[in-house]
Amino acid sequence: MEDCIFCKIAAKESPAYVVYEDEHTIAFFDITMSAPGHTMVIPKVHAPNFLELPDAEVAPLFAAVKKVVELVVRKLGADGATVGINQGRASGQYVDHLHVHIIPRWKGDGGSAVQSVVNNKPKESLEEIKKKIVG
Numbered sequence: 001m002e003d004c005i006f007c008k009i010a011a012k013e014s015p016a017y018v019v020y021e022d023e024h025t026i027a028f029f030d031i032t033m034s035a036p037g038h039t040m041v042i043p044k045v046h047a048p049n050f051l052e053l054p055d056a057e058v059a060p061l062f063a064a065v066k067k068v069v070e071l072v073v074r075k076l077g078a079d080g081a082t083v084g085i086n087q088g089r090a091s092g093q094y095v096d097h098l099h100v101h102i103i104p105r106w107k108g109d110g111g112s113a114v115q116s117v118v119n120n121k122p123k124e125s126l127e128e129i130k131k132k133i134v135g
C-alpha cells in the first residue's frame with residue numbers, strides 16, 4: 001500500500017528505529033513510547049488488521065514477537081512485558097496495518113494489566129454469551 005506508513009518502513013522508504021528484522025517481519029520503536037523500548041512488530045505484507053493477515057503469515061509474526069519480547073526484556077533489564085494488538089478503531093488502532101505492541105514493564109512502573117484496558121462487565125450470563133459465539 002503506497003500510502004501506508006508501516007509499509008514504507010518495511011520497504012525502507014521511511015525511517016524508523018529498527019531493532020529486529022527477518023524475511024516476514026520488522027520491529028521498530030513506537031514513536032510515542034509508553035515505556036522505554038516500546039516496540040511494534042509488523043508483518044511486511046500489508047494487512048489492515050489481525051483478521052486480514054494471511055494464515056501463512058501468522059506463525060512468522062508471532063515467532064518474531066517472541067524473539068523481540070525476549071530481546072527487549074533481556075537487554076533493558078525489564079521485569080516483564082505487556083504484548084497486545086489493537087484491533088479496529090474502537091480499540092485504539094490508528095494505523096491500518098497490523099502491529100503488535102511490546103511494552104517493557106518494570107515493577108512499580110504505574111501500568112496495569114491488559115484486563116484494565118476496558119471496564120465493560122457483561123450483563124448476560126457466560127452461557128448466553130457462549131451461545132452467541134458458538135451457537
